[in-house]
Amino acid sequence: MTTPTKLQPAPVIDETVRLLTERYVFPEAAEQIAALLQRRLAEGAYDVEDAEELSRLVTADLQSVNGDRHLRLKHHAEPVPPKEGAATLEAMRRDFDTSLGGAPRVELLDGGVAVVELAPMLFPLEWAAEPLSAALTLVSRAEALIVDLRGNRGGDPDTVAFVCGYLLDERTHLNSMYWRGGERAEQSWSPPYVPGARFGGQKPLYVLTGDSTFSAAEELAYDLQQLGRAVVVGESTRGGAHPCQGWTVHPHLEATVPFGRAVNPVSGTNWEGVGVQPDVPCAAAESLGRAHTLALAQLAGRP
Known part of the structure; x- marks a missing residue:
């Protein structure tokens, strides 16, 4: 019987500190956080036997230090490969294969109101374009649409733009990303063309959020809200606006470090730390019924 190798926290902390100081989008905060980790290591705070702990x-x-929820040391029960981003990608692929490509539910409610659930992630566009196009084309004929993001924990900003393409009438500036050390922004726009039929930019649109809605899912809700395109119904979201990448620092541990920050062209800011605030606050469990009622009332009031 092989005795398990004792966990050595120092190499994990050293590599995490290196990634922070080299990659984190906010260099001054990186220095503060790195100093904290090194001090805690020296104090013995990380002298534990379990990687999850x-x-x-x-x-x-x-x-x-600054409440950035994308800064994490993630535990993986199964050993993860050392390649950059590989741990997250493997987990994503498993979720993709078991969620119909990230669109696990399409339903038509009374009154011509459709629901499309996007969960558990907005997967990389090269994977997700086909299933999302099928789901969004299917609901394009509805009189009103509810997009359910309550169980969506984030994903690919390119996929956010792709989904927005089905919910708007024309190419639209959605977001700008500023990378560490760069003064010029990389702009994100909805595509001028989408495969399939658009729901479009005129019919009633509602977005459901909850306290599990995070990252790219928050961007989707926030972009549509700031454009005045959608009514957000539900709970405030978790508040993570910084794109990040993951690096394996131990066979079961992955450090995720944000390397950019988002700036919305309408608000001039983002949802970091505060979350997306719903236009119609209510419990997440009640938000679908609430949005359906609002959609029916809006449809009844239309000419």
């Missing part, structure tokens, strides 16, 4: 302790410290 170490991930919990380090994540709490990573997020303690």
Whole structure:
């Protein structure tokens, strides 16, 4: 019987500190967080035997300085490959294959109101374009649409733009990304063309959110809200606006470090730390019924 190798926290912390100082979009905060991790290591705060426990302790410290929820030391039960981003990609692929490509539910409610659930992620566009196009084309004939993001934990900004293409009438500036060390922004626009039929930019649109809605899912809700295109119904979201990448720092641990920040062209800011605030606040469990009622009332009032 092989004795398990004792967890060595120092190499994990050293590599996490290196990634922070080299990659994090906010260099000054990176220095503060790195100093905190090194101090906590020296104090013995990370002298634990379990990688999952170490991930919990380090994540709490990573997020303690500026509350960035994308700064994490993620634990993976199965060993993860050392390639950059590979751990996250493998987990995404498993979720993609078991969620009909990220559109697990399409339903027509009374009154011609359709629901499309996008969960558990907005997967990379090269995977998700076909299933999302099929789902969004199917609901394009509805009189009103409810997009359910309550169980969506984030994903690909390119996929956000792709989905917006079905919900708008023309190419639209959605967001701008500023990378570490760069003064010029990389703009995100909805596509001028989408495969299939658009729901379009005129019919009633509602977006459901909850306290699990995060990252790219928040961007989708926020972009549509700021454009005045959708009514957001439900709970405030988690508040993560910084795109990040993951690096394996231990066979079961992945450090995720944000390398950019989002700026909305309408608001001039983003949802970091505060979340997307619903236009119609209510419990997430009640938001579908609430949005359906609002959609029926809006349809009844139309000429």
